[in-house]
Amino acid sequence: MREMRTHDCEATLTDSEAMDFCREGYLVLEAVVPEEINKRTCEFLLQNERTEQLLEEDWFVDNVILNAQAAGAVRSLLGSNFKLTMPFIFNHLAQEPMEPQAWHRDGSSHYGPELDSLQVFYYPQDTPVELGPTEVLPGSHFLFGGFSHMDHYRNFKGVVSTAAPAGSIFLTVYPVWHRRGKATSAGRRNLLKYWYTRTVAPQRDWVTEPGLELAHAYHRTDFNIDHRETHRAMDDTAEMFYWLCGEHEKCRAWSNNLPVYYYESSESCLQCGHEAAARKARG
Amino acid sequence: MGRSIQQQVEACVEAFRQGSLTEASLMRIGELAEGSSKRQSLLYLQSKRTSITSAVIGMSLFKDGQFHDPTGAEDWPYGSVAEAMAEGWRIVKFPEMALLVDETRTYGFGCEFILEKWE
Numbered sequence: 345m346r347e348m349r350t351h352d353c354e355a356t357l358t359d360s361e362a363m364d365f366c367r368e369g370y371l372v373l374e375a376v377v378p379e380e381i382n383k384r385t386c387e388f389l390l391q392n393e394r395t396e397q398l399l400e401e402d403w404f405v406d407n408v409i410l411n412a413q414a415a416g417a418v419r420s421l422l423g424s425n426f427k428l429t430m431p432f433i434f435n436h437l438a439q440e441p442m443e444p445q446a447w448h449r450d451g452s453s454h455y456g457p458e459l460d461s462l463q464v465f466y467y468p469q470d471t472p473v474e475l476g477p478t479e480v481l482p483g484s485h486f487l488f489g490g491f492s493h494m495d496h497y498r499n500f501k502g503v504v505s506t507a508a509p510a511g512s513i514f515l516t517v518y519p520v521w522h523r524r525g526k527a528t529s530a531g532r533r534n535l536l537k538y539w540y541t542r543t544v545a546p547q548r549d550w551v552t553e554p555g556l557e558l559a560h561a562y563h564r565t566d567f568n569i570d571h572r573e574t575h576r577a578m579d580d581t582a583e584m585f586y587w588l589c590g591e592h593e594k595c596r597a598w599s600n601n602l603p604v605y606y607y608e609s610s611e612s613c614l615q616c617g618h619e620a621a622a623r624k625a626r627g
Numbered sequence: 628m629g630r631s632i633q634q635q636v637e638a639c640v641e642a643f644r645q646g647s648l649t650e651a652s653l654m655r656i657g658e659l660a661e662g663s664s665k666r667q668s669l670l671y672l673q674s675k676r677t678s679i680t681s682a683v684i685g686m687s688l689f690k691d692g693q694f695h696d697p698t699g700a701e702d703w704p705y706g707s708v709a710e711a712m713a714e715g716w717r718i719v720k721f722p723e724m725a726l727l728v729d730e731t732r733t734y735g736f737g738c739e740f741i742l743e744k745w746e
Contacts, residue, residue: 487736488734488735493735494735497671497685497736498685498688499685499687499696499700499703500673501685501700570675570682570684571673571736571737
């Protein structure tokens, strides 16, 4: 097996993109893998049942596992020298029309602001809605849900399909709620799934935006998640972003139980113009 | 406890033998037969808040022995629990408030009402 203990590369996500990931719990990178690699992967999966053997193929590791855009996003969120949890990689294969899978979050999920791992999916073929691509419930990575208590859920507002062209890779926070969507047509849908883990302490070493205050993570005005109390969702998003920045201790003023975002600045937020609630809090 | 169809038939036969069979006793067999053909439908509605007028954000409908899933949220049959009640759905379970009191965690999805219909 090819040795790949850790990997480092340029971080590609900006502050805003990192915040978006904290809020949504997933990120889709469309058609980032070259077409010849997609075809080669599909052929390999057709001929081999042992999916993990892909990890012994340089062409696959270099173009998928270490794909520049995907690895850049992973590097942004997990820091330098991130690690692939080799030798595990699975193919969630679907080949014929079928009802949607039950909503679930994967086993042993832990909830909280810490982001020490990423769950990643790769579509080597075009995956339109007819083939039942994975559906994700944005923001659900903060919903504490027992696996066995979710089986009666069927339809949610705000669900997003990951239908995407061949070569697309999407990253998720591990406990995000997801399922295989309803497949209405026959066709081979390969979905490779693998994981990366952090090896270093979190710090804000992605593509930083000049002048952006951390508190903007809380101010975001484009916040629109139906299924949670808005301020609770904003708090959780901001806390995860602060944690990623290595500033978790700043995210809450324990002396008065208010989020510290209310106190960080007496000026309006440069990014969104939000009047710092500090003014109101201070009277 | 009410009689089963079989018990009602036996009672009618006995009444017939004794010459006391009535039209009402025979009609009761029909009523029991009609009642036994009814099936329970279940409607799970998850709303944003605990009020029955709060917007529905999730739903599952089990009817005629199977789930019925609309294509999209715009096709959901009811926008609130109150709208479902207006069409004859009966609430059999209200949101479990004991699970909603932790300020730092949100358990499950929204506030769940379970409703039923017999039809």
